[in-house]
Amino acid sequence: MDRIPITKEGYQKIKSELERLKTVERRAVVEAIKEARGHGDLSENAEYDAAKERQGMIEAKIAELESKMGKFEIIDTDNLTTDKVVFGVYVEIENVESDEIKKYRIVGPDESDISRGYISVFSPIARALIGKKVGDEVVVNAPGGEIEYEIINITKDA
Template sequence: MERIPITKAGYDKVKKELERLKTVERREVVAAIEEARGHGDLSENAEYDAAKERQGMIEARIGELENKMGRFDIIDVSKLAGDKVIFGATVTVENIDTEEQKTYKIVGPDEANISQGTISIMSPLARSLVNKKVGDEAIVQAPGGEIEYEIVGVEFK
């Protein structure tokens, strides 16, 4: 069984989503199905069909999260330190061509959100940075071609 790395904060977020799905959304969709049943003929009842479809989506997500919860490998980032890029590191990189700097935290695939500055350990950028230090260069294969970065900072926070 493949383990899935995740930070403690990411695990707590997934756990909270699972609780909400089971306690709130499941109840809401059951109530919506009951209400739609009260409207008569189910064969031509769009509300009923939509509620049943929503129920299926909720149950599928619950199943997916429960499966992952058992495979999560929770990593306490507050206990990490060092000068190498590893899971949980916050890395500042500079594009060598444009001199633009960006900072990313390397997290598990279930908590990555580029708009919040987190990238998956499985992403091409993170893979190219892992085990490198400040001053090292990393080449990333992007759809538009290769991008070369220099690591300008590594911290754990």
């Protein structure tokens, strides 16, 4: 079984989402189905069909999260070293050509969120950065071609 790396924060977020789906969403959809049944003929009842479809989506999401929970490998990021890029650190990089500076946190695939600067450890940029130190230059094979970055800073916190 392949292990999926995840931070403690990411694990807690997914665990909370699973708990919400099981306790809040599941109950709400059961009530919606019960109410829709009370409206009569199920063969022409759009509310019933929508509620059943929603129930199927909730159950599928619960099954997906439960499956992943068993594969997660929680990585302790409390005692990270910042002498090189490792899972869980924040890394500040500068595009050598454009001087554009970006800051990313390297996390597991299930917690990546580019809008927050969280990138998957399996992404091309993270793979290029892992193991490198401040001052190192890396070349990332991006869809638009190769991009060269210099590592400016590595920290434990945002």
